Amino acid sequence: MAYNGRSSSRAYKGLFQTLFNVGTSNPRFVHSCPASLIQNILKFRRDKTTDQLHRALDQCGVDLNHHLVLDVLRRHRSDWRPAHVFFNWSKTDGYEPSSDVCNEILDILGKMQRFQELHQVLDEMSNREGLVDEKMFATLLRRFVGAHKVDDAIQLFRRRKEFGLEPGSEAFRTLLMWLCRFKHVEEAETLFHNVMKKGFSADIKTWNVILNGWCVLGNAHEAKRVWRDIVASPCKPDVFTYATFIKALTKKGKLGMALRLFRGMLDKGCKPDVVICNCIIDALCFKKRIPEALEIFRDMSERGCEPNVATYNSLIKYMCKIRRMEKVYELVDEMERRNGSCLPNVVTYCCLLKSLKEPGEVHEVLGRMERNGCSMNDDVYNLVLRLYMKWDDEDGVRKTWEEMERSGWGPDRRSYTIMIHEHFEKGRVKDVVRYFEEMVAKGMVPEPRTEKLISSLNIRVKGRTEKQEDVEEERTGL
Template identity: 45%
Template sequence: MLLRVRALGPGGPPRHRSDWKAASSFFDWASVQEGYSHGSRAYNEMLDILGRMKQIKLMRQLFDGIPHEPSAPIVNEKTFAVLVNRYAAAHKVADAIKVFYKRREYGLDLDLSAFQKLLTALCRSGRSSPVIRSRNIILNGWCVLGSLREAKRFWNDIVTSDCKPDLYTYGIFINSLAKAGKLGTAVKLFTAMWARGCSPDVAICNCIIDALCFKKRIPEALEVFREMDGRGCLPDAATYNTLLKHLCGIGRTWRRPARSSAAMVSRMRSAGCEPDADTYNLLLNLYVRWGDRRGVASIWSEMEDRGLGPRPAFLHRRHPRAPRAGQTRRGPAGLRRNEVRG
């Protein structure tokens, strides 16, 4: 059956190269014959024939109709290789990427080898470069796979092409650099954004601030924080929470830590950012670490007023006897006793 399909398809003799309809008719006829059912090779061959003849809709319908039985899978690596190549050749970039992610539905991994095949197909099609959105997806794919080397190479391809990086391109690459420990390169790229007139958004600024704080480069993080206001990029709750989170770890180096944290929360409110549950839990840990009983009492009371409570980890690991939010106003006293007892 497979040889007959091949002979009728684009890979057959010259007089049959465009006779995809005959191949399709024979394929359909064979599928209803008693004692026979198409296997992986027949489906893959028919998908390839339809794709080569630009019958993308029929190719998609055929793929969707393939029986899906985990015990005897028909869809395999070859199936996805055919689909990705045919979508890319038809300049259906979004469809090629979408079918790539469908691998998981058929028990196949989204591994580096599969992604390289997708990337090769898209680049071979010659149509992905003008579309920055598609390039962002590909760049993000390399970053998700943890292949910084390939991400750098693809970034350089974008920069040197006619398709210039946009805000999301910068965000994807800066985040990847920061996670990989390449903070110096990330900061340089972040600074270059301002110079090139592509202002970072709050998510990119937060990424840089968090990475700087993690490396104990607090003054630089605070400088970025101060610059945000001046450049029209208003900090959000996540920005303040990031700073507070890291200040918890270096509180003892501050001359007046409690006053400084209170000033930051005051600035947060004046900027129109109300503290959220993360903020309150961070502050609670901050004051407990510094032994600031008045601060603990104030935060605990405010959390109760807002219907919030400390995270279970705080109650069970640090203060097992502390009351839950809404139970009593004597929570801080309980905390004090636990602090004294170690």
């Protein structure tokens, strides 16, 4: 008898439910049953041909809808073939994929760099009006550029009208942004200037994308050139332009130029925002020019630019280093009074913890942290563990370790690394070996420095053992 496609699906439905234990009598499968069933069919038939997989899917007897198709695709985000097979099969019985479904399969294929299959899906989609939206187009650009297929990304952009999308300035900025994000800044700028020659009117937002690209790349020379081009153009630098360039200058240690730009903003009536002020304050603190940093900090509120937690943290971090602890706690008190975006966070409390001199002070800081509603995390636990190990406070180490286990924040690889290296510094070889073995038994991969330490320890132990054997042989006369 000839195979009759999906007409036989009902006959096989009971069989598949039995095979995969997804009967409706079991309440825990009610929601996930269809997606799990399809996932299992694809999983246990990985070695089958596409036609065989399609026949197996025909027999599962599920009713397709957008939610189900999307669910199945998302379960195969890192496994392109079953996702692609299922997507193609879903269209064989009159089901038309939604925009979200198409976006998902394109993202999967692009992520796995299956561009031949991606183009096939895309060509089919171009026949359906209104299916490709801006979100999907951005996904495609990201995947092409992420695979360094710059020409393909540019060609795709030129096809926007085929998909019913206008080639506007926002879409062009999206293309430039992805090119810059994947370090194709030179290509992005060349494209930008070529488009300008054809009459495209560049605004400051588009210039900012190119400037930010060079700044993120760490190329201060090219960033300066683009800055000069912006100043010479009809566009006026905005706050983001200044923020981008000032941040790049401070990262390169060019504080003098950054300060000139900062003051130039004020002279031109362009108010610096909190990001710019934080950048300048942090750079001044790094250069130990604390009084100047405090002056800018005090002037912020007068200019209508309220500080945030990052502003305070920059000052606190460097004041802790120079042991200006009275001023540090004065700033922390001020943060607590201001509340809102100024409330101390994990970074604040880590700065305070690092400045402590003895174990008894830890509870004070952690108590203050708890009162302000700031939760412990793995960074704080590991820092406290390191401090107790440094002070050789066994009780503090034990309690911290137990609390990490109870809270679920560890012990993680960092915790074991701290214990191994600190015990080694104190000459406790047995403890080093114990923590290393426990770490490896939990499936954690040691850091290179830890592996190096253990290797050197093994060589020393082996050498010592061989010496003992030689002495024993001499003593017994063997």
